[in-house]
Amino acid sequence: MEPLSIVEDEVVLEGLDGITLPSLWLRLEDRKPAFPLKLDDLSKDFIWKSLIVNTDLRFFQLPKKRGDVVLFDRFKNIEGEPDFDNTQKFSDKDIYPIFITPENKDGILGSCAFLQKRTDVTQDVRSESLAPLLNLQEALEKYGRTLVVVASQVLRFRTLIGIESDPDLKLNDDSFCLLERVGRARWQGELQKDLHGGTFKVDARKLHYLRKALVKHGLITMQPYVTRLYTGQQQNSILLLLKRFHVDRGLELCCIWKEVINY
Template identity: 60%
Template sequence: MDPLDIVMDEVALEGLDGVTILSLWIRLEKRNPAFPRNLDPCTKEFIWKSLVSNHEVDFFELPQERADVVLVDRFADIDPDTGIQEASHWDRVDSYPVQILLEDKSGIQGSCVFFKERRNVTPIIRTTNLTPCVMLEDAFKRWGRKLVMVASQRLRFRVLIGDGGDPDLKLTDHSYCILERVGRARWQGELQRDLHSCSFKTDARKMHYLRKSLTQNDLITMQSHVLRLASGAQQHSILLLLKRFHVDRRSKYDILMELTSNLLSEAPNHTASMITLRDQLRVCIRTV
């Protein structure tokens, strides 16, 4: 992918909330696959000019500064022998509280906590013929972390549905915001439990219903996910990812099934009692 296309991809994945200048650099530095250019001052200025000159990007001033995005790898804390994630190391700061835009007459969809309060400063940043009026350094001095770059509705929807998706597909505002949230998570994905209990604060059954249209239209993938809490208890959920970010990861039960198969293949007559298997697998009777 062309470097400037990658930049637009990262801006679009941030959704209707948009992305601040500093958070964009963080996204590009941590991108997977890696961004093919060093983010030195000259490159950053070139990226800024390309964004300013792009008619699919608008610029807004927020009523207050937004904290920089914090990226944490949930999979770094997964035990390879069990497929279980240790919850004690996963403490992600959410810079994007959910505020669903409902039934917008212009067709805009997404979540944006300051949609009505933010001020469009695009005319200050570029002319009507897309000529930049403000340099990167001057823009940051003037607006700092209050300035966000927002991709058009068309572009944001395109990166969420993928190249093979139907551009004429219609989603409810709630389902779209779930898709937007999953897309912003990139390779990390979102746990359905977190979506209904923390982000959207809704009933689990309603979240299942809203998610259903995304799976029926083949927009997201689902995997089982097990979290071990600090208490030692295990919390089961479903990991949701955009199709473009899907990676097959072995769950706890995939690993246990393989171990069980190996044990039985080596046992006399390929047969063993449940008690013997439980002891060899070192799991509780409930897991068995």
């Protein structure tokens, strides 16, 4: 991918909630494969100008500041076993609480806690001719961490389902929010036990139903994941990943689990 396509991709993957500029810098620094530009003042200014001229992106002001995205590597401490986490030290902080957008006339899908409370400030950031009305420093001084960049519904949907999928595919609100959540996790994926037990606050049967629809259309993949709890016990779960981020870590245990999770 070209640098500016990568920037757009990171905005898109953050979902309907959008992404603040500080979190965008963090995402680009953590990008895999690595972002080809060194993130300094000049490159950030270049990126800001690219966001301004991109008509698939809009700018919103949140009613309050948002914290920075918290990054982690769930595979860092795997010790020779397939997807085996020996520490379980991932942050519980979630700056994107699930708030499913109901059906609406604009066809907007996704999760966004401040959809009705945030203010569209696109006209204050760029002119009708797509010229910047604020430079990067001015935007940060005026809005700080209340400014988010949000990709269009068409762009978000197309990126999440992938170029090989039917662009006319229909997903219900809940299934799309699950897809969005898994996509935001990028290479780290989401554990099914965390989704039904905390993030989505639904029972395992409903989440299984939502997951099944996404798997049926080839939008996400599943693989076994084992967590060792502080008590020493092992807890089995399923790691969900967007198809483009799937890495086959198949060992003998994976083969056994495939029969279970495909049931």
